[in-house]
Amino acid sequence: ATATAMTMDAFGAPLRACPVAEHAVSAVNGTPLVVTWVNRATHPLTLSVLDYEGAERPMTHLRSKPETSIAFNSNAGVVWRARALNGELLLQAQPQNESDAHLVVLGCRFRYEGAAA
Numbered sequence: 822a823t824a825t826a827m828t829m830d831a832f833g834a835p836l837r838a839c840p841v842a843e844h845a846v847s848a849v850n851g852t853p854l855v856v857t858w859v860n861r862a863t864h865p866l867t868l869s870v871l872d873y874e875g876a877e878r879p880m881t882h883l884r885s886k887p888e889t890s891i892a893f894n895s896n897a898g899v900v901w902r903a904r905a906l907n908g909e910l911l912l913q914a915q916p917q918n919e920s921d922a923h924l925v926v927l928g929c930r931f932r933y934e935g936a937a938a
Contacts, residue, residue, distance in 0.1 A: 828930060839929035842910045846875040848898025854922050856895045860885060862928040864905055871900040882906075883926075895922070907931070 828836055847870060860866055860883045868891070869877045883891055883903075895901075895916070903912040903926045911929055916922035 836928055836930040839909050839911060839931055840913060842902070842913060844875060845871055845900045845913070845915065847871050847873055847900045847915075848896075849873060851897030851899060852918075854895055854897055854916060854919050855892050856899075856901060856916055856922045856924065857890060857892045858883060858901075858903065859888060859890045859923070859925045860903075861888070862905070862911060862926050864928075866903045866905060866911060866926060869902045869904065870895075871902070877902060905931070 858868060863885055865885045866883045868880045868883055870880060872878055880893070881891065883889055897917045898915060900913065900915045901924065902910060903924070904910055909929075909931050912924060912926050914921075914924050916924070
């Protein structure tokens with residue numbers, strides 16, 4: 822891959838650096854909500870939740886077809902993560918209500934040169 826391919830997304834926009842995972846735990850007894858994921862990255866992802874002790878629990882994979890989405894019944898305060906198949910974190914979110922429970926995953930610049938999704 823060229824340097825341009827590694828720093829630009831499929832639309833030619835610059836990729837942001839991938840986020841670093843922060844320690845978090847899911848909150849107990851949150852109100853029910855529906856979390857919707859949309860994959861706008863150019864590769865498949867693994868979606869996970871963090872349990873009440875902070876352990877990451879894989880839920881499913883999400884394909885990389887344009888605008889692929891999936892919804893889960895969840896609760897406010899549950900921590901969700903989206904990772905590339907190589908383990909690189911793409912998004913960590915802890916929705917508190919329906920208005921912030923629509924999660925869109927974008928591509929990012931992997932920390933390690935040559936890392937593959």
